[in-house]
Amino acid sequence: MESRRVVTGLFENLKFFHDGKSIFAEMSNADFRQNLNDSSIPISLLRYNYGLTWDEDYSRIDEERYLSTHRMDQLNYLYDSSKGIRGFDYSRLEVPLTNLDYSHAVGPIHAGLIEPGHFRFSVRGEEMRHLTIRLGFQRRNILDACKSKSVFEITNLLSSATMDSSVANSLAIIRAIESKFPSPISSSEELYRLILLETERLAVYVGDLGGIAGDVGFYPLLGVCSTERGFPLGWMELLTGSRFGRFVIMPFQSRFNGKASLEDIQAYLKRFHPWLKNLNKHIERAISSSTLRERMQNVGTVSAEQSWKYGFSGHTARSSLAKIDIRQSEPLYEKLDSQFFQSITSHKLTGDSWSRFLIRYYDIQKSVAIIQAASKEINWSELKRRWKPYQLENLNASHEQITYGVSEAWRGSLLVAFKWGANNRIDKIYYRDPSVLNWLSLELASRGMLIGDFPLLNKSFNHSYAGVDL
Amino acid sequence: MIGFLREIINIFKPHVTVDFRKHNGTSSKARGIPAYIGDVDQCAECRKCKTICPTHCIEIQTNAISFDYGACLQCSLCVEVCEKEFISESGFVDVYSARREDLKIEYNSEGIFNTKEYESPAMETLRQETIFELVHKNGFNFREICAGSNTGVEWEIGASYNNVFDMESIGVRVVASPKHADILLVSGPISENMHHGMNVAWNTMADPKAIIAMGTEAVSGGLWRHGVFPETPKFWIAGDPPRPDVMVRAFLTFMGRRDFDFKVKWLEFIKKGK
Numbered sequence: 001m002e003s004r005r006v007v008t009g010l011f012e013n014l015k016f017f018h019d020g021k022s023i024f025a026e027m028s029n030a031d032f033r034q035n036l037n038d039s040s041i042p043i044s045l046l047r048y049n050y051g052l053t054w055d056e057d058y059s060r061i062d063e064e065r066y067l068s069t070h071r072m073d074q075l076n077y078l079y080d081s082s083k084g085i086r087g088f089d090y091s092r093l094e095v096p097l098t099n100l101d102y103s104h105a106v107g108p109i110h111a112g113l114i115e116p117g118h119f120r121f122s123v124r125g126e127e128m129r130h131l132t133i134r135l136g137f138q139r140r141n142i143l144d145a146c147k148s149k150s151v152f153e154i155t156n157l158l159s160s161a162t163m164d165s166s167v168a169n170s171l172a173i174i175r176a177i178e179s180k181f182p183s184p185i186s187s188s189e190e191l192y193r194l195i196l197l198e199t200e201r202l203a204v205y206v207g208d209l210g211g212i213a214g215d216v217g218f219y220p221l222l223g224v225c226s227t228e229r230g231f232p233l234g235w236m237e238l239l240t241g242s243r244f245g246r247f248v249i250m251p252f253q254s255r256f257n258g259k260a261s262l263e264d265i266q267a268y269l270k271r272f273h274p275w276l277k278n279l280n281k282h283i284e285r286a287i288s289s290s291t292l293r294e295r296m297q298n299v300g301t302v303s304a305e306q307s308w309k310y311g312f313s314g315h316t317a318r319s320s321l322a323k324i325d326i327r328q329s330e331p332l333y334e335k336l337d338s339q340f341f342q343s344i345t346s347h348k349l350t351g352d353s354w355s356r357f358l359i360r361y362y363d364i365q366k367s368v369a370i371i372q373a374a375s376k377e378i379n380w381s382e383l384k385r386r387w388k389p390y391q392l393e394n395l396n397a398s399h400e401q402i403t404y405g406v407s408e409a410w411r412g413s414l415l416v417a418f419k420w421g422a423n424n425r426i427d428k429i430y431y432r433d434p435s436v437l438n439w440l441s442l443e444l445a446s447r448g449m450l451i452g453d454f455p456l457l458n459k460s461f462n463h464s465y466a467g468v469d470l
Numbered sequence: 471m472i473g474f475l476r477e478i479i480n481i482f483k484p485h486v487t488v489d490f491r492k493h494n495g496t497s498s499k500a501r502g503i504p505a506y507i508g509d510v511d512q513c514a515e516c517r518k519c520k521t522i523c524p525t526h527c528i529e530i531q532t533n534a535i536s537f538d539y540g541a542c543l544q545c546s547l548c549v550e551v552c553e554k555e556f557i558s559e560s561g562f563v564d565v566y567s568a569r570r571e572d573l574k575i576e577y578n579s580e581g582i583f584n585t586k587e588y589e590s591p592a593m594e595t596l597r598q599e600t601i602f603e604l605v606h607k608n609g610f611n612f613r614e615i616c617a618g619s620n621t622g623v624e625w626e627i628g629a630s631y632n633n634v635f636d637m638e639s640i641g642v643r644v645v646a647s648p649k650h651a652d653i654l655l656v657s658g659p660i661s662e663n664m665h666h667g668m669n670v671a672w673n674t675m676a677d678p679k680a681i682i683a684m685g686t687e688a689v690s691g692g693l694w695r696h697g698v699f700p701e702t703p704k705f706w707i708a709g710d711p712p713r714p715d716v717m718v719r720a721f722l723t724f725m726g727r728r729d730f731d732f733k734v735k736w737l738e739f740i741k742k743g744k
Contacts, residue, residue, distance in 0.1 A: 227632040
């Protein structure tokens with residue numbers, strides 16, 4: 001089990017593998033057709049890399065075959081030898097239906113404050129037979145906008161792909177830049193990056209817990225979480241000047257909020273413990289309620305086996321006890337908290353919505369602990385020096401033609417790779433949001449569930465639309 | 471029983487909701503929009519701020535420098551690169567107006583900034599609109615359209631309904647169907663693939679109706695190419711994303727329940743700072 005690995009990115013002549021602990025690259029000269037037959041490459045990834053758009057009509061396909069998880073059956077309709085492989089973008093869609101079923105299209109505008117996407121449900125009474133998701137409505141042509149821009153501009157453009165993982169985005173981007181221009185990074189800088197990354201996770205997970213609680217009708221927790229999310233966001237704002245940590249993490253030296261004094265930071269750090277204690281009280285109350293547990297248990301289960309097969313990561317994978325988390329390869333986590341990757345629960349995590357609720361709760365505890373541990377080690381005054389735009393011309397560049405950077409965003413493992421051209425400019429960009437692979441989990445988990453479970457399912461995964469539609 | 475007692479005790483606790491009447495438009499730790507406090511004549515040569523700005527919202531002419539705060543992502547990079555320290559981080563976050571042009575500020579050598587073409591407050595025109603009567607009296611329901619937004623605006627709208635900012639108390643509600651909405655709130659630069667969806671939503675809405683552009687990306691496109699609105703927005707709220715308290719204050723202004731004019735307040739703010 002531990003030696004498993006799955007392809008998590010394809011860029012130029014490199015194949016990126018995820019072995020649970022880390023992402024590493026291997027040379028590969030396989031062409032599209034060879035990749036198509038390589039079962040270690042999830043189809044989602046092929047669709048992201050090579051995907052084309054055409055009108056889809058699957059109404060003649062046998063429903064059983066449409067639901068099959070066999071690679072060949074899926075490729076049978078997603079791959080067309082004359083065109084290529086079908087991407088994620090919506091154009092026109094017909095799905096297989098039996099005469100007992102009813103198909104319903106939702107989107108691109110969904111009910112509520114949510115990004116646009118096209119969800120095609122097929123339901124038999126209350127039961128969802130299958131769900132087909134098509135995206136593409138968020139497309140801003142980010143990669144086109146990055147063409148012939150400087151490294152600095154690309155950092156800003158690419159890190160803006162998704163606001164809720166701004167820190168993780170910029171972290172992966174700058175790691176790709178820093179491996180092209182190897183230069184020592186101070187330990188305070190490393191700690192600062194870790195604190196920001198965990199703060200982002202903390203803020204989103206607190207918000208998500210509230211969202212899940214809202215979708216099962218437990219409004220007290222929704223109220224508490226939507227308020228308490230302000231605490232980590234306030235911490236982020238104190239450190240960076242932006243509630244989402246925008247344009248903060250930069251190569252070699254990150255920016256720091258000039259308005260934050262040492263006293264402010266110490267005072268805020270002291271508030272972490274009472275804040276968490278109060279929040280836990282409310283979450284524990286929700287967890288101890290058997291009606292909530294039963295509402296969420298066995299709803300939308302994603303197995304560890306599926307996570308490995310399709311390359312899921314983040315809470316989607318970890319809630320099924322698949323140890324897919326690239327923070328494991330960052331020595332700083334173990335150093336600060338030797339128990340960080342140990343399970344802290346007696347609950348059995350099975351990959352259902354309940355497990356995804358619980359894993360967020362445990363992650364909140366761990367994030368707070370590691371933020372506090374890192375804050376003890378960090379030298380704040382070292383960070384407070386004035387930020388200077390970096391000059392790449394003065395740095396020694398490595399000979400690598402392609403460099404890459406990874407980070408464990410709250411959604412999962414994020415991969416960014418650059419192909420460098422003449423004068424140390426970026427020629428080509430590869431940006432792979434964890435949601436590229438994770439979206440499939442929602443389609444799979446919906447099958448056989450009740451239609452009323454769908455909002456809960458969607459919220460418990462919380463995949464990104466903007467990260468896939470670049 | 472314990473729960474009931476807790477409710478009773480709650481009545482006597484101090485409230486956590488922000489009092490929007492007592493707010494001056496700044497946020498103590500936020501970067502806010504950059505304030506130009508220098509001498510324009512010394513800025514003709516150096517173009518560091520203009521070059522580093524991710525959205526290129528700074529324009530330098532002879533004897534004048536202009537900042538388009540409707541395109542400003544409030545990243546403060548211009549502040550960091552200005553060696554003369556002519557640009558400062560203001561913490562001023564209330565960047566919204568009924569007129570798009572008002573968000574563009576020109577600083578010249580004569581004064582702190584140019585007020586010569588500033589004839590009437592933007593709210594005067596808005597007051598003539600039929601939608602104003604409705605929102606002024608009753609508040610409004612809005613349907614949010616995410617058209618290429620990177621979810622920042624969505625997160626912050628969600629936050630504006632918590633008990634700190636309490637948007638519903640001013641009579642502004644989110645509705646799921648455009649048929650129930652008075653206002654179409656657009657976030658994001660309006661991606662091409664959302665044009666159709668947005669137009670359908672707009673055409674479904676009953677009169678009187680209006681569009682509000684929420685967030686810098688909706689106001690100017692931000693880092694991306696700006697799409698086309700079905701109709702010119704009646705109110706523009708900048709910020710990347712606007713903070714929840716900014717949203718509430720902006721809506722109060724839009725409803726005519728609060729006296730605020732960006733150009734006037736910004737001028738006052740800069741004068742006080744100097």
